[in-house]
Amino acid sequence: MDEIEDHTSGLSELFRLQNRDGGWGHVPGGSSWTEPTGLALLALRAWRETGFEYTAGLRWLRGLVRSDGGYAPHPSVETSSWVTCLALLLAPEDGIAAGHAIGWVMQVAPRDSNRLRLLYLWLRGSSDELAMRRLRGWSWFPETTAWVTPTALTVLALEHARKAGIPCQEDVRMRADEGRRSLLARMCPDGGWNYGAKTALGVNLAATPETTGQALLALAGATRVAQPTAAVANALLRNTRSPAAAAWLRLGLHANGLPAAGAGHIRRAARTRIIDVAMPLLWAAAAEGRNVFREAAS
Amino acid sequence: MRRRDVFVLPMAVAAGCGSRPRVKARVSITRCPNYGPAVYDKVRSILVRHGVKARGKRVVLKPNLVDFPFGKPVNTHPVVVHAAVEAFRALGAAEVLIAEGPGHRRETLDIADSAGYFQEIIGLDRMFVDLNLDEPVKVRIAHPRSTLDALYVARTAMSADLLVSLPKMKTHHWVGATLGMKNLFGTVSGGVYGWPKNILHWPGISKCIVDIVSLYPRIFTIVDGIIGMEGDGPLAGVSKPAGVLVAGHDTVAVDATCCRIMGIDPAKMDYLKLARTSAALSADNIEQIGETISAVETQFELMPKFQRLRI
Numbered sequence: 001m002d003e004i005e006d007h008t009s010g011l012s013e014l015f016r017l018q019n020r021d022g023g024w025g026h027v028p029g030g031s032s033w034t035e036p037t038g039l040a041l042l043a044l045r046a047w048r049e050t051g052f053e054y055t056a057g058l059r060w061l062r063g064l065v066r067s068d069g070g071y072a073p074h075p076s077v078e079t080s081s082w083v084t085c086l087a088l089l090l091a092p093e094d095g096i097a098a099g100h101a102i103g104w105v106m107q108v109a110p111r112d113s114n115r116l117r118l119l120y121l122w123l124r125g126s127s128d129e130l131a132m133r134r135l136r137g138w139s140w141f142p143e144t145t146a147w148v149t150p151t152a153l154t155v156l157a158l159e160h161a162r163k164a165g166i167p168c169q170e171d172v173r174m175r176a177d178e179g180r181r182s183l184l185a186r187m188c189p190d191g192g193w194n195y196g197a198k199t200a201l202g203v204n205l206a207a208t209p210e211t212t213g214q215a216l217l218a219l220a221g222a223t224r225v226a227q228p229t230a231a232v233a234n235a236l237l238r239n240t241r242s243p244a245a246a247a248w249l250r251l252g253l254h255a256n257g258l259p260a261a262g263a264g265h266i267r268r269a270a271r272t273r274i275i276d277v278a279m280p281l282l283w284a285a286a287a288e289g290r291n292v293f294r295e296a297a298s
Numbered sequence: 299m300r301r302r303d304v305f306v307l308p309m310a311v312a313a314g315c316g317s318r319p320r321v322k323a324r325v326s327i328t329r330c331p332n333y334g335p336a337v338y339d340k341v342r343s344i345l346v347r348h349g350v351k352a353r354g355k356r357v358v359l360k361p362n363l364v365d366f367p368f369g370k371p372v373n374t375h376p377v378v379v380h381a382a383v384e385a386f387r388a389l390g391a392a393e394v395l396i397a398e399g400p401g402h403r404r405e406t407l408d409i410a411d412s413a414g415y416f417q418e419i420i421g422l423d424r425m426f427v428d429l430n431l432d433e434p435v436k437v438r439i440a441h442p443r444s445t446l447d448a449l450y451v452a453r454t455a456m457s458a459d460l461l462v463s464l465p466k467m468k469t470h471h472w473v474g475a476t477l478g479m480k481n482l483f484g485t486v487s488g489g490v491y492g493w494p495k496n497i498l499h500w501p502g503i504s505k506c507i508v509d510i511v512s513l514y515p516r517i518f519t520i521v522d523g524i525i526g527m528e529g530d531g532p533l534a535g536v537s538k539p540a541g542v543l544v545a546g547h548d549t550v551a552v553d554a555t556c557c558r559i560m561g562i563d564p565a566k567m568d569y570l571k572l573a574r575t576s577a578a579l580s581a582d583n584i585e586q587i588g589e590t591i592s593a594v595e596t597q598f599e600l601m602p603k604f605q606r607l608r609i
Contacts, residue, residue: 026431073490140492195402201471242405272407
């Protein structure tokens with residue numbers, strides 16, 4: 001395990017970086033955000049650290065729920081967004097209104113898949129793009145395009161919710177399947193994933209580490225991973241310096257039963273992001289058989 | 299006298315009556331052939347020449363850090379950024395920060411490291427702010443060109459006494475060129491809108507460029523055109539040495555000047571047309587100091603769809 005010799009030092013770091021309001025910022029000392037708080041709570045749960053700090057974090061997170069059932073990315077933001085899936089992954093913890101959260105996730109649709117957009121693509125004769133956009137993923141922010149990270153994490157959250165028996169009127173399994181197919185449609189020519197665009201003006205785009213790991217994790221068990229994908233994931237792992245990205249790649253490879261290369265020169269300077277503390281903890285727990293992204297699904 | 303003049307001339311006179319003479323925007327062009335030590339003196343001179351007031355101020359430098367470079371000139375060179383840090387400190391700035399929020403990659407500091415920033419700028423980690431992870435503030439767009447009426451931007455950028463746009467001089471495969479104005483996309487919060495900041499694409503990139511610039515009343519721009527990028531910018535193009543630093547308080551005028559240096563007609567650039575009338579963009583309405591455009595112009599190769607932008 002890079003960066004953290006044992007999980008206790010990582011957990012100590014996470015406790016030290018918790019804000020007084022119970023949440024975690026993106027960076028040490030920064031105001032609390034939903035994404036790092038959600039991932040920090042998942043890491044604490046993975047290591048069964050569900051005491052005072054955990055409940056304080058949950059209390060902070062509950063404060064971000066909005067009337068439509070979704071969660072805002074930051075207290076100052078007046079809109080629910082993709083981070084709702086992180087709350088759903090924590091459900092059914094006390095106070096996480098899973099039913100409303102899953103309702104929000106199921107009703108939100110990316111703008112690039114609306115009927116007008118599909119009609120426009122059909123009239124233009126853009127058959128490849130039409131085939132891709134027909135498959136609805138999830139966007140970072142409402143009324144925008146679907147991308148890999150929010151799609152992959154929401155697929156994981158839906159599977160978690162389904163297995164945990166969280167009630168939903170819509171067919172969660174079908175929607176999660178569609179999300180996975182949308183991920184496959186966004187695979188880069190090299191076999192990995194970037195933010196969600198295969199090409200730009202005819203030029204092939206390359207995969208990036210974090211998103212490749214996330215896509216692999218979301219697709220595990222549903223799709224057989226081809227050799228080019230495994231190769232590119234390991235190449236990215238050898239070259240990334242980000243602890244968070246390395247953790248996502250390891251989680252993705254491990255979930256697919258694939259060996260992971262040794263990581264390259266992981267950034268050992270002062271950690272600059274809370275996710276660089278939380279994600280390695282999540283990987284370390286998964287390596288011991290506790291993958292919180294797939295616990296209810298396995 | 300022609301019949302047409304009977305109508306046009308009185309209108310022209312009426313338009314001139316009582317109107318104040320237009321104040322020309324001042325833009326400097328400084329020759330700078332490489333990223334050697336001379337850059338430091340040149341940047342200092344630029345600030346003095348433009349009468350930039352920084353004493354006691356919180357200055358936020360906003361370079362273009364877009365991706366891991368892999369040998370391509372995609373990012374503002376660290377020497378230019380460091381020269382700006384030193385120059386503003388010499389002017390008595392109370393605080394100088396370096397801040398960026400890349401649109402597609404989340405590992406901002408790793409990008410800065412691979413671009414050589416840590417080697418060049420001692421203490422970077424103490425002065426660097428990842429704008430995507432900064433506290434977001436909702437700002438209303440007073441007169442939007444796009445369909446957006448507000449945006450969440452980084453508090454560090456919004457609260458700066460002086461925001462300094464430090465872009466790389468590059469072509470851009472969606473907009474034509476990316477310069478001082480487009481560089482400010484990096485102040486919009488990725489933590490809110492994600493990676494990429496697709497919220498800015500749907501309403502039209504050109505319109506959003508103008509809207510975002512309108513949020514910042516205090517901007518100074520220095521364009522790193524020492525080695526720019528031509529062709530399929532902003533990432534897949536190739537090096538284009540232009541050997542210049544272009545600077546000014548008026549970001550629109552700076553961009554217009556850069557376009558002329560690159561062989562692009564600013565009056566044909568969508569985002570510049572939205573920002574200002576053709577007359578206002580004309581070279582006659584910009585006070586050019588330092589080198590002349592004709593002395594430094596060098597045609598940047600444009601993608602076929604942008605050949606229409608040629609002067």
